[in-house]
Amino acid sequence: MRSPFAYVPRSGPLQSASPGAAVAYLGALVAVAFLYSSPLVLAAAGVAAALAGRTAGARRAVRAALRMGLSLAMLIVVVNALVVNRGETVLVRLGDLPLLGRVDITAEALAAGAVIGLRAAVAMVGFAVYSACVDPDRVLRALRPIAGRSALTAALISRLVPVAAADAARLRDASRLRGPAAAPLGRAALVRRLTAGSLDRAVDVAATLELRGYSIPARPRRSLARLSPPWGADTLNRSRYDRRFYATGAVVAIAAVAGGADTLNRSRYDRRFYATGAVVAIAAVAGKLLGADGFHAYPTVALGLEPATVVLSLLLVLSGLAPRRRSSTRNRNA
Amino acid sequence: MPDLATMPRVGPALAIEGLTYAYPATNAESTTQSRADSALALRDVSLTLASGEFAVLAGRSASGKTTLLRAACGLVPHFHGGEIEGSIEVAGIDALAGGPGELAAVVGYVAQDPETQIVSTTVAAEIELPLEMRGDPQPSRARAVEEVALALAIPHLLDRTVDTLSGGELQRVALAAALVTRPRLVLLDEPTSQLDPVAGGELIWLLRRLNEEWGVSILLAEHRLERCLAAADRVVAMGGGAISFDGPPRDFLDWAQRSDAALETPAARLFSLAGIEPLPVGVRDARRILRDRGER
Numbered sequence: 001m002r003s004p005f006a007y008v009p010r011s012g013p014l015q016s017a018s019p020g021a022a023v024a025y026l027g028a029l030v031a032v033a034f035l036y037s038s039p040l041v042l043a044a045a046g047v048a049a050a051l052a053g054r055t056a057g058a059r060r061a062v063r064a065a066l067r068m069g070l071s072l073a074m075l076i077v078v079v080n081a082l083v084v085n086r087g088e089t090v091l092v093r094l095g096d097l098p099l100l101g102r103v104d105i106t107a108e109a110l111a112a113g114a115v116i117g118l119r120a121a122v123a124m125v126g127f128a129v130y131s132a133c134v135d136p137d138r139v140l141r142a143l144r145p146i147a148g149r150s151a152l153t154a155a156l157i158s159r160l161v162p163v164a165a166a167d168a169a170r171l172r173d174a175s176r177l178r179g180p181a182a183a184p185l186g187r188a189a190l191v192r193r194l195t196a197g198s199l200d201r202a203v204d205v206a207a208t209l210e211l212r213g214y215s216i217p218a219r220p221r222r223s224l225a226r227l228s229p230p231w232g233a234d235t236l237n238r239s240r241y242d243r244r245f246y247a248t249g250a251v252v253a254i255a256a257v258a259g260g261a262d263t264l265n266r267s268r269y270d271r272r273f274y275a276t277g278a279v280v281a282i283a284a285v286a287g288k289l290l291g292a293d294g295f296h297a298y299p300t301v302a303l304g305l306e307p308a309t310v311v312l313s314l315l316l317v318l319s320g321l322a323p324r325r326r327s328s329t330r331n332r333n334a
Numbered sequence: 335m336p337d338l339a340t341m342p343r344v345g346p347a348l349a350i351e352g353l354t355y356a357y358p359a360t361n362a363e364s365t366t367q368s369r370a371d372s373a374l375a376l377r378d379v380s381l382t383l384a385s386g387e388f389a390v391l392a393g394r395s396a397s398g399k400t401t402l403l404r405a406a407c408g409l410v411p412h413f414h415g416g417e418i419e420g421s422i423e424v425a426g427i428d429a430l431a432g433g434p435g436e437l438a439a440v441v442g443y444v445a446q447d448p449e450t451q452i453v454s455t456t457v458a459a460e461i462e463l464p465l466e467m468r469g470d471p472q473p474s475r476a477r478a479v480e481e482v483a484l485a486l487a488i489p490h491l492l493d494r495t496v497d498t499l500s501g502g503e504l505q506r507v508a509l510a511a512a513l514v515t516r517p518r519l520v521l522l523d524e525p526t527s528q529l530d531p532v533a534g535g536e537l538i539w540l541l542r543r544l545n546e547e548w549g550v551s552i553l554l555a556e557h558r559l560e561r562c563l564a565a566a567d568r569v570v571a572m573g574g575g576a577i578s579f580d581g582p583p584r585d586f587l588d589w590a591q592r593s594d595a596a597l598e599t600p601a602a603r604l605f606s607l608a609g610i611e612p613l614p615v616g617v618r619d620a621r622r623i624l625r626d627r628g629e630r
Binding site: 006007008136137141163204208209 | 407408409412413433434435437438439441442443445447449450451453454455456459463464466467468493495497511512515
């Protein structure tokens with residue numbers, strides 16, 4: 001049994017791009033979902049993420065993420081409607097309920113819940129596309145110089161999750177084969193056995209890693225360790241502007257690491273994804289400054305459809321086509 | 335990390351002297367009784383494996399085979415804990431002073447369950463991992479991966495994801511990952527237990543070929559001895575944590591017939607019931623013996 005979110009190697013542009021480029025592109029789409037409240041922009045970001053996944057061949061992952069994301073969104077809408085009494089348009093008065101007190105279902109609470117739910121769904125689709133299209137081994141390789149142990153832990157988890165899923169399927173099959181008279185294997189029992197089995201496997205995997213030389217200190221690649229940290233050395237001469245410049249430097253450094261750590265594994269598609277991610281990020285910030293996020297849930301729902309909102313939404317949808325493979329000259333001529 | 339260039343290549347691949355070991359006691363054991371003699375997993379084990387030798391480790395379940403292999407690669411006591419006495423040297427490196435990380439340069443280990451030995455997503459990345467851990471440059475890593483993939487006849491698997499592989503393919507990938515650093519000693523703990531008879535037989539003869547071509551020493555723990563006796567130079571039998579037999583495969587069959595019938599191979603049992611001598615170490619040997627008898 002294979003998880004729909006498991007990475008599948010393909011020769012598409014998103015799969016071929018370095019992890020930094022893929023993260024910059026998909027991260028920009030998810031970041032827009034967290035920056036904006038306008039349902040139009042959120043829906044556009046969601047369409048872009050889903051389109052990116054479909055174009056990259058991760059249809060199963062997108063379908064599964066949409067199913068899970070929309071279920072979660074529905075749950076959020078219901079919970080928000082029950083716990084938030086704000087809003088002027090009362091649709092239903094449920095009276096006093098135990099624990100919740102007076103409950104009025106308002107159109108505004110439903111709309112606010114829908115926005116939060118949509119945001120969660122977009123994030124889930126973005127992560128699903130990342131999981132199905134970005135090779136964890138390349139992520140491990142790119143992050144090893146920066147955070148080797150954390151990267152390896154993350155890679156191991158991504159390896160052990162499908163193994164645990166296969167174990168669960170085997171345990172269920174074994175339970176069915178015990179015959180109709182046997183008590184069915186409950187979820188709690190399954191989880192208990194699965195947890196015990198996973199811990200055993202984790203110990204064996206850890207032993208394997210030891211034998212593969214995991215505990216050998218890697219040869220130093222750069223002399224970063226020789227640099228003194230920017231804090232502490234110059235405590236007396238600190239300025240109130242230091243933090244601003246350190247923060248800017250840190251952002252630039254992270255961007256440089258994301259782009260440069262995987263030097264050996266760069267792809268010809270990297271520029272496309274870095275550029276698309278940058279355009280989306282810049283457009284999102286510019287749109288925010290131009291008032292493209294014209295949505296307020298309370299006290300009454302107000303949805304602004306300014307030109308900037310429409311343009312940003314269109315741009316987002318178009319960005320979903322970035323993983324599309326360009327047709328070759330031969331195909332065009334044919 | 336040991337420097338492979340300056341390491342002695344002529345000494346024994348494995349030298350164990352007076353090894354006694356007990357796994358850590360559980361809380362209940364430690365509070366109710368002191369470490370009894372019965373708790374020892376290994377008892378005064380002494381074993382030397384020459385460079386380029388292929389030895390089979392035989393024995394019933396819980397006879398100490400796995401523990402001995404774990405000790406030879408440093409997992410015992412460094413990973414599993416416990417109390418240990420004696421000495422273990424692997425290719426001149428003191429295994430008790432160092433650990434599995436230090437020994438990784440000279441020892442490869444393949445365990446019973448291939449699922450727990452695979453940590454990467456694709457086959458190529460899995461085989462490359464030990465070299466990457468060692469800090470080898472990319473071109474030499476790519477060359478080494480290709481070489482070992484060719485030797486194990488798995489170049490067609492290199493781009494596959496590990497979750498699409500069969501048990502036999504996974505076991506070959508695990509073996510490739512163990513061999514890619516060109517270790518002097520490879521330890522295998524029942525590597526054929528999850529394979530069908532054909533795949534199991536193929537794996538054993540693949541090991542023999544690598545043993546002959548690469549000069550790598552092999553210590554193979556197996557229950558299905560009929561598969562591997564013909565490929566082995568020597569058999570070491572264990573019982574109750576101690577070595578009960580150490581010698582050539584044919585002598586082992588005679589010893590098993592007298593001392594531990596559970597370790598007899600089916601063909602040897604059949605021959606002994608029929609009163610045919612000598613006992614065969616494999617199918618080819620059995621055919622030869624029967625042909626010789628027919629000619630006479």
